[in-house]
Amino acid sequence: GGSTSGIGTRVETDLDNLHAQVPHLMTARWAHDLLGVPMAVWYGSFPDPTGVGIFLRAAAYRGHPQRWFTPITQAHFKPALKDRLATEYVLLASRLVGVPCPRPEPLPLRDAAKLARWASAAVRDKGGCEIVCTVSLALRVCLASEEEGIDIRGATFFGGGEPYTDARRAVFERVGARYVSIYIAEDTGPMGIACPASPEAGDQHLLEDNIALIQYPREVADSGVEVNAFYLTTLRPAASKILLNVESDDYGVVDSRPCGCPLEALGYGRHIRSIRSFGKLTGEGVTLVGSEMVRIMEEVLPRRFGGGPQDFQLLEEDDDNGIARLSLLVHPSLDLPSEEEVVRTVLETLGESSVAASLARVFWEQAGTFRVVRQEPVWTARGKLLPIRVASLHADPVPSASPHPTATASTPTPGVPCDRA
16 A cells, blocks of 8 residues: 555556556666566565566566565464465466566565675676665675675666665665666656766656656644645556545656766656655555554554653654664653564554554564664754654755745656665
């Protein structure tokens, strides 16, 4: 399912919708010289539909992934019977139609070096490779390659789900790899493809034959921060939902400028960059609606450890390697049994909330994403206390948009035909 900051909603995705996304995803790989290179995937199986979606779309252009690694192991999370059967059905059906899908192999985050070794061998034997995963997972492969002296120069990582920043790009450049970012959502399909010619991380070409995008200023949750919120309209007949100027919980910068890359030659002249969310948490590439964490900050933790909602706050920020961290700010006056108990309470509550929250718990528990900081929560200039505070939102607000934006959509561009690709 996909959702904004409100109540989660199920998003139905049929084969027509997946097939309609193939031309844009194939174009992304063509523009970055990835067609035909060995591919591996590091995404989960059902109930996470991302991995299966990648294989189904790749089959349409004969892009056969050689390996499928899943970070969600049964030791951390056992899928329901219907989800296990659904994964087996996909594996069987793919073999029956002559497009075999590799069986998912458990690969927890601590074993990222295994994927680094696969990438090193693929680059050595074939001259390149593509690893489809989130930015955070890709960073872990890069860091593991450094720690174990594995040469992954020439490897390319591909995917979306998290902001791709200059700090994160520096890690890839350090090991001689690269990350091709896309902007993609369950409701809309692909919306942006990384510009091959841009010196700025996260700079993408807006896919105006798939989505119409306008911006309008809006204040974020009484924070005193105003952002250029994105409002989206779907243009594909096969889109999973018909959206008409729907706010997406994202914001950023949209402009037009020449870059000379192959995507501009196809007619994609508008760029979209500095994309951030103001309503969701996206640590480790897992998108979690903020309202689930708000309940924990305002109700669960005060009930368990004393104090009130004003004594707890969640701060989302990146560490020195660009990996997302979630700091639990706890007022120093509270007498805690242990900091580990606070983290355990948060993770256990997530595990009881929903399937999406349970998957987030598995990722964040493996990654050690949470840490407790004994510090007074940060108040806004207006005297408001936000249960969730995103560091980038307050440190680098995007200038306000024109008060009267208009939407334009190009005609579909002929030529060479993401939450994940």
